Amino acid sequence: MSTDTLTNEAKRENAAMLAAALGIGVEAAGEALQFEVAITADPTDATATAIAADMASLLGRTIRSATLGEADEAVVLEILIGDVGAKAGRRSLRIHVGSEGAVIGGPHVLCLLVACHAAAATMQAIFQDRLPFGSSPLRVSFDQFGIEPMEFEAPVDIGHAYLAGAGAIGNGFLWAARHLDFRGTLDIADDDDVSSGNLNRQIWFTKDDIGLPKADRLAALAQGSFPRLKLIPRRLRLQDLPEKSNGPWLERLFVAVDSRRARRIIQREFPGEVFDASTTDIREVVIHHHKQPTLHACLSCIYEADQEEFTREHHIAEHLGVSAEEVRSERISDPAAKKIAARIPNLEASALVGIAYDTLFKQLCGEGTLQSLEGRRIVAPFAFVSVLAGTLLALEVLRRRGAKRGAADCNYWRVSPWHAPRGRRRVMRPRQPGCEFCDNPVKRCTLGRGWSEPPNITGVVEESLQFDFG
Ligand SMILES: [Zn+2]
Incomplete structure (x- = not known):
């Protein structure tokens, strides 16, 4: 796949991310991403070919071109998966699969996980010491996940659950979960439309989806891969859904929204069970789970307001000519849109209403309209990072489902x-x-009583934690 599938806005998002990681200008970073790799897999090895296809999808959202098979002259790195030989004189990155029998014939979701890490290793191989992550050999060992092999095939009844956010991580979650046998009903809540700058990381979406509601498009594109899981698009934010109540209405929730603040707002709905994944630019993925009743951290504990968030909100407010309070409201209101349009040339106020401040700010940073960048958290991660977050979120469901100990x-x-x-x-x-x-x-106390006997995913062991209010 080549980045011809990407819009200029999506390429700029990638460039802004690399620029932040390398500490160089956005333009230079954009040029640095214009390289080609070829991916060659052992055709007799199903695991190797699955990893190759996933890598091509992921890297194709990031660099100029990642093609399967024969390498032409423009290729700077050849990725060799499984038992295949290197071309003489060409730089190569080798990916061994199944050396301990863990991967051979392994579940496709684990191939995707390897592909995410292998895509990171590809970037490391190209940029070497300029990326601040170290470059020791990367060994993905599946015993770290605490999932028994039979769990990958077993049905997973998630009951009636909600997915908050149909953006990068929500896309990644369903991209991974399509390799598992999820059953039940999943309401996908997101009030945003697909924008051209989303295509670098929202893996289901293509140019055809630009301008259409994310929830609708994600449900429509993914449904065919989920014969027993009904996907229901909801063009609203989770907290705006009409079924919301002061009682326990949210039994099980997958959290894939795009900010710390949005996570804290969601916690106010007092979800019974939370599966949460987030990214810290390209550095890290965080997986969080809790189930009421719990004595331990909630979403608001994990994503408490911090100095970086405070600084960033003020920074955005200052640049856009609105108050920090307005930025905290997340979406651009009608009066705020007028102020922003008055401040920044070539923006139409009517086109700004309802857009997330983060989205607009990212867009302006990518276009170089705003020169300085306060904190890297605002920068959108690469596709393989968001998809890794979504994959780990799906694997967490399996882990909880089959957990015998430790979970x-x-x-x-x-x-x-x-x-x-x-x-x-x-x-x-x-x-x-x-x-x-x-x-x-x-x-x-008011909201919590409903969760004194929390529902279980079929097969999950009971957590024996005490309920602590009152
Ligand atoms: Zn808390």
Whole structure:
């Protein structure tokens, strides 16, 4: 796949990310991404060919071209998967599969996981020491996930669940979950439309989807891959859905929204069980899970307001000519749109209403309209990072479903795309003192009773934690 499938806006998003990572200008970064790789896999090895196809999809969203098969003269790196020979004199990156029998004939979702890490390794091979992640050999070992092999084939009944966010991680989640046997109903809540700058990382979407509602397009594109999971598009943010109530209305929730603040707002709905994935630009993926009743961290504890968020909001407000309070409201209001249009040339106020501040700001950064960049968190990650987050989110469902031991002992896992996943980095994050949700006993007491007997995904072991309000 080549980046001909990408719009100029999507290419600029990639360039802005690389620019932030390398500490160079956006234009130079855009040029640095214009390289080609060829991917060659052992055709007799189904695992190798699956990884190759996934890598081509992921890298095709990031660099100029990632083609399967024969390498032409323009290729700067040949990626060799499985038992294939290198071309004499050409630089190559070799990916061994199944050296310990873990991958051979392995589930496709694990091939996708390897492809995400292999895409990161490809970038590392090209940019070497300029990327600050180190370049030791990367070994993805599946015993780190705590999932029994038979779990990959078994049906996973998620009941009636919600997915908050049909952006990069929501796309990645369904991109990975299509290799699993998910069943039930999934409402996909997102009020945003696909924009041209999304195509670098929202893996289901193509140019044909630009301007259309994300929730509708994701449900329509993915449904064919989920014969037993009904996908229902909802063109609203989760907290705006009409079925929302003060009682326990949200049994199970997958969180794939795009900001820390949005996660805290979602926590106010008091979801019964939360599967959450987030990215910290291209450095890291965070996986969080909790199920009420819990004594441990909620979304608001994990994503508490921090100095970087505060600084960034003020930075955005200053550049756009609005107040920080307006930026915190997330979406651009009618009066705010007029102020922004008055401040920044060539913007039409009517076209700005309803857009997320982060989205507009990213767009303006990519276009070089705003020169300085406060904090890298605003920059959109590469496709393989968002898809890694979505894949780990899907795997977390399997892990919880089949968990015999240990799953209840941790609620937080940080995984770097640039290093091997390590199960022992899972931790149990405690409640955060001053959490806007956990430190509100009235809210917990009023809303929480409904979750005194939380529903289970079929097959999940009970967590024996105490309910703590009152
Ligand atoms: Zn909390």
